[in-house]
Amino acid sequence: MKILPQPAANSSAALRHRSGKGLAWTLLAALLLGAWLAPASAWAQTKDDFQFVDPGIAKVYRDQKGYFADDPKWREMTYPRIQWPKKGERVPDFEVLVTPAFPFWLDAMRKWAQDAEKIGLKYKITQVSLTRWLDSVNKHYYGDVELHPAVPRVERMDPSEWLTSRAYGPDRRNYGEWVNLEYDKFIRAQAGASTRKTRLTLVQDAQAVLADDLYITQLGWGPSIVQAYNSADWEGVVKARGFGISDSNMFWTYLKAKPKGSRHRIVVGTRDLVDTLNITGAGNLFRAIGRMIYDRLGYLDEQLNTVPWALESWENVDDRTWDVVLRDGMKFHDGKPVTLDDLKFTLDFMMKYERGIFWTANQYLESAEILDPKARTMRLRFKQPYAEFETSFVVLNVILPKHLWEGRMEKEKLTDPRQLAITQPIGSGPFKFVRHRKDTELLLAANKEHFTAPQIDELLYVVVPSVDGELGRLESREIDFTEDLNLTPSQAKQLTGIKHLTIVRSQDINWFHAVPRTSWLPFRDYQFRLAWQHLFDREFLVKVVWEGEGRVPASNTFLVDTNPWNNPKLPPVPAFDLEKARQILKDAGYSWDSEGRLLYPDPDNKAFIERVNQVVKPGYHWGGLKMAPR
Amino acid sequence: MGGLRRYILRRLVTLVFVVLCLLTIMFALFKLLPGDPTAIFVDNNFSLEMIDRTRHAWGLDAPWYVQYGRYMLNMLSFDFGTSFFQVAPVKGIVAEKLANTCAMMLPALFLSVILGTVIGAVAGWKRGSAFESGTIITFLFLRSAPSFFVGIMMLMVFSYQLHWLPSGGMVSPGSAGAFWDMVLSLDFLKHLILPTLVVFSREVTGPALLLRSSMLEVKGSDFLDVLRAKGLPPAAIIVHATRNALLPLVTYVAVTTGFIFQGQVVLEIIFAWPGVGRELVTALNDLDYPVAQAAFYLMALTILFLNFIADVLYGLVDPRITYH
Numbered sequence: 030m031k032i033l034p035q036p037a038a039n040s041s042a043a044l045r046h047r048s049g050k051g052l053a054w055t056l057l058a059a060l061l062l063g064a065w066l067a068p069a070s071a072w073a074q075t076k077d078d079f080q081f082v083d084p085g086i087a088k089v090y091r092d093q094k095g096y097f098a099d100d101p102k103w104r105e106m107t108y109p110r111i112q113w114p115k116k117g118e119r120v121p122d123f124e125v126l127v128t129p130a131f132p133f134w135l136d137a138m139r140k141w142a143q144d145a146e147k148i149g150l151k152y153k154i155t156q157v158s159l160t161r162w163l164d165s166v167n168k169h170y171y172g173d174v175e176l177h178p179a180v181p182r183v184e185r186m187d188p189s190e191w192l193t194s195r196a197y198g199p200d201r202r203n204y205g206e207w208v209n210l211e212y213d214k215f216i217r218a219q220a221g222a223s224t225r226k227t228r229l230t231l232v233q234d235a236q237a238v239l240a241d242d243l244y245i246t247q248l249g250w251g252p253s254i255v256q257a258y259n260s261a262d263w264e265g266v267v268k269a270r271g272f273g274i275s276d277s278n279m280f281w282t283y284l285k286a287k288p289k290g291s292r293h294r295i296v297v298g299t300r301d302l303v304d305t306l307n308i309t310g311a312g313n314l315f316r317a318i319g320r321m322i323y324d325r326l327g328y329l330d331e332q333l334n335t336v337p338w339a340l341e342s343w344e345n346v347d348d349r350t351w352d353v354v355l356r357d358g359m360k361f362h363d364g365k366p367v368t369l370d371d372l373k374f375t376l377d378f379m380m381k382y383e384r385g386i387f388w389t390a391n392q393y394l395e396s397a398e399i400l401d402p403k404a405r406t407m408r409l410r411f412k413q414p415y416a417e418f419e420t421s422f423v424v425l426n427v428i429l430p431k432h433l434w435e436g437r438m439e440k441e442k443l444t445d446p447r448q449l450a451i452t453q454p455i456g457s458g459p460f461k462f463v464r465h466r467k468d469t470e471l472l473l474a475a476n477k478e479h480f481t482a483p484q485i486d487e488l489l490y491v492v493v494p495s496v497d498g499e500l501g502r503l504e505s506r507e508i509d510f511t512e513d514l515n516l517t518p519s520q521a522k523q524l525t526g527i528k529h530l531t532i533v534r535s536q537d538i539n540w541f542h543a544v545p546r547t548s549w550l551p552f553r554d555y556q557f558r559l560a561w562q563h564l565f566d567r568e569f570l571v572k573v574v575w576e577g578e579g580r581v582p583a584s585n586t587f588l589v590d591t592n593p594w595n596n597p598k599l600p601p602v603p604a605f606d607l608e609k610a611r612q613i614l615k616d617a618g619y620s621w622d623s624e625g626r627l628l629y630p631d632p633d634n635k636a637f638i639e640r641v642n643q644v645v646k647p648g649y650h651w652g653g654l655k656m657a658p659r
Numbered sequence: 660m661g662g663l664r665r666y667i668l669r670r671l672v673t674l675v676f677v678v679l680c681l682l683t684i685m686f687a688l689f690k691l692l693p694g695d696p697t698a699i700f701v702d703n704n705f706s707l708e709m710i711d712r713t714r715h716a717w718g719l720d721a722p723w724y725v726q727y728g729r730y731m732l733n734m735l736s737f738d739f740g741t742s743f744f745q746v747a748p749v750k751g752i753v754a755e756k757l758a759n760t761c762a763m764m765l766p767a768l769f770l771s772v773i774l775g776t777v778i779g780a781v782a783g784w785k786r787g788s789a790f791e792s793g794t795i796i797t798f799l800f801l802r803s804a805p806s807f808f809v810g811i812m813m814l815m816v817f818s819y820q821l822h823w824l825p826s827g828g829m830v831s832p833g834s835a836g837a838f839w840d841m842v843l844s845l846d847f848l849k850h851l852i853l854p855t856l857v858v859f860s861r862e863v864t865g866p867a868l869l870l871r872s873s874m875l876e877v878k879g880s881d882f883l884d885v886l887r888a889k890g891l892p893p894a895a896i897i898v899h900a901t902r903n904a905l906l907p908l909v910t911y912v913a914v915t916t917g918f919i920f921q922g923q924v925v926l927e928i929i930f931a932w933p934g935v936g937r938e939l940v941t942a943l944n945d946l947d948y949p950v951a952q953a954a955f956y957l958m959a960l961t962i963l964f965l966n967f968i969a970d971v972l973y974g975l976v977d978p979r980i981t982y983h
Contacts, residue, residue: 094711160946296832304744312744383709445716447746466835467745467755468933469828491832494928494937497811501819501826508832 083652110549124172149627208653221414251579261529310447323456327423775866783874827931917962
């Protein structure tokens with residue numbers, strides 16, 4: 030066919046052509062308008078479309094600027110899922126975010142998604158960067174099921190860190206938006222408990238509610254902590270529960286290790302080093318290293334019990350007041366003595382600027398007053414009964430040198446201490462800062478005058494950005510320990526037999542769990558949650574993905590069996606059993622369509638309506654989001 | 660020469676326009692990136708007031724047009740601000756990393772251009788010889804081999820097995836100091852050998868294969884017959900031919916030099932080299948906008964500038980080109 034030249038502009042063909050073009054433009058405009066209007070209509074919900082059972086919870090969910098009912102995106106995601114399903118409506122696909130920072134999530138989730146399909150459920154798994162995942166989790170945009178691992182840090186040793194932040198009704202980090210009023214009572218009570226024994230009982234009671242109401246599901250306990258080190262050159266390594274032999278959060282090895290030969294410098298490989306040397310704004314690693322340079326008030330022993338450090342002792346005066354005694358004879362690295370004035374300055378500074386990660390430890394501090402300078406005693410008063418004193422406040426706070434920090438904020442006209450440029454941190458800790466070259470290395474020297482003076486002379490952190498690089502350098506003896514390398518069994522096997530290396534296994538307190546969005550359908554239905562918990566082949570995660578280095582969870586708790594706060598009497602996790610899950614769903618009124626997809630129970634199924642309105646297991650009381658009116 | 664001046668002026672105006680567009684697109688792209696840069700920057704146990712204060716302190720709460728205005732002014736005056744994560748001036752961070760990358764890439768690139776030109780010229784001149792076939796096969800093989808594979812193999816052989824060369828870093832552990840102290844040490848040279856070999860093994864193929872093709876075109880030119888008739892020795896004739904074949908290489912070198920400023924992320928990771936590529940990847944992962952924007956901006960500026968230089972050099976290298 031020959032293409033003829035375009036006819037004259039005023040010919041009928043040209044007009045037709047033009048009108049065709051016009052039609053295309055009109056259609057495009059309509060499409061754009063539609064696309065614009067669609068989200069607009071979805072976003073048209075207001076705060077009033079979201080009602081809550083408990084007035085206190087309603088305040089949290091409706092008044093927080095930019096969150097929950099004040100966030101159009103949250104409203105858009107949530108609104109359709111609190112509508113009553115129509116007759117024959119399918120249970121929607123479940124959205125799950127995974128991040129390459131934890132590759133085992135995707136490996137396990139693929140298998141679990143295949144299993145779920147066998148009973149008519151589909152997952153939509155999306156891979157995002159760590160930052161995007163964190164952002165989605167913080168804003169509650171993660172979809173239906175939030176996956177989360179436990180990454181042990183000193184900041185997370187207090188049981189509240191998980192119990193409160195992940196499950197307490199009014200907490201913004203309660204990602205499943207689960208509001209069990211009985212659970213919340215236990216959480217409030219344990220936060221104000223005056224003795225550890227009372228607190229343990231309350232913490233265990235809270236765990237019992239959590240497990241009984243099937244809020245979270247534990248997918249695996251672990252992975253285990255398997256590390257390698259150069260045993261030809263070093264002896265006396267210390268295994269710390271939950272952290273292993275070479276984690277700067279628990280630096281006992283660097284204090285106790287003795288050289289076997291003439292080399293007195295330990296070289297530690299790390300994939301990442303520090304972003305800033307300012308401890309008030311640092312990320313995890315320099316907070317940990319910073320607490321080796323600045324003395325902390327108390328420390329944790331290998332079994333995670335709080336032990337005295339810069340504080341010689343502390344005494345509970347009443348449930349809001351503690352008297353503490355500063356250790357005698359401590360000196361900063363520049364030779365100046367550590368005094369109560371330094372401690373008072375530090376605590377006042379933290380209170381004034383509500384600073385960084387220290388916020389957790391200081392948000393309840395009301396005052397710090399020197400009682401007797403000669404006896405080195407100070408009185409600390411808190412705004413409310415404060416059970417986290419030993420496990421959080423004492424362990425996290427450090428002593429800053431007043432003579433170097435005082436007046437700097439005002440002089441430099443700063444409002445945020447994180448903006449302080451600290452190039453040469455000076456503390457009183459067991460290690461002195463020597464030098465740092467970003468993304469290359471950081472050198473510390475032993476403070477031989479310290480009350481726990483290290484046996485070594487120097488500690489050098491060297492950046493090795495890849496796992497293969499760390500393994501290679503362990504093999505070639507260029508590094509002695511690794512900061513962040515938890516070996517897989519295959520990697521451990523690769524290193525076994527190398528004469529100068531020893532493989533060490535330490536007790537972990539880790540877990541990997543899934544949190545369903547209990548505030549929306551279908552997870553509002555307790556029977557659905559029960560069936561859903563039967564869909565996870567946890568042995569697959571432990572035996573295949575983790576290659577045996579982990580445990581099938583015994584119960585649904587954050588505080589696993591190796592955690593000192595564990596409740597050993599919890600019910601077991603529902604076992605992997607697809608047939609049982611199918612039966613539970615069938616009995617609860619769910620059905621399947623011709624394609625095998627799961628359908629909601631009939632809209633007039635009274636038991637279903639009651640379960641969805643109640644959300645929590647019978648016997649407990651729901652305080653969270655209500656369904657939309659029928 | 661007036662034509663050249665007008666041409667340069669025209670190109671400069673275009674350059675400024677492109678830079679303004681580039682900055683605007685960059686701003687939009689970073690704004691469109693999903694995720695909130697404060698997600699990692701603030702602890703998730705912060706109160707909402709603290710999060711608001713943090714966003715305000717970093718100017719993230721201002722309307723987009725105010726942020727755009729500040730951004731354009733700052734970028735054009737090369738004030739890249741402060742890194743969200745490192746709480747340090749971005750200029751210093753990027754400059755240091757760029758210097759490290761240059762220290763790794765420039766020697767390899769220099770060697771690649773010199774040796775690649777010579778080998779390519781000889782291969783083209785000796786059309787049909789065993790040398791030409793050998794060169795093509797070897798260089799195509801090197802060009803196809805992924806850098807990460809070559810790098811890991813070299814590390815395995817020369818570092819982990821033979822223990823001849825260090826396995827990574829710019830200097831030995833414990834020796835890191837000021838940039839020039841490191842770069843002017845023998846220790847640095849030892850650390851430079853493996854990355855240079857890997858970069859060279861790939862980069863040498865570009866100029867060599869390009870010049871070989873270019874040489875084939877020049878080889879049949881009439882002016883070479885004139886040179887032969889004048890009785891010039893073969894070596895001198897090759898030099899004349901090479902000079903005429905060099906033209907495409909000018910653009911190639913300009914563009915390649917520009918691209919090295921992107922850094923070599925994979926090599927920087929394999930050889931634990933603290934370069935700009937790693938910095939950029941980290942900044943993007945962390946949503947550290949100031950660092951990522953500065954790095955992208957500098958890379959783009961370098962490529963634009965070197966292309967501009969290449970355009971001007973064309974006329975100087977080849978007198979047949981005139982400007983109107």
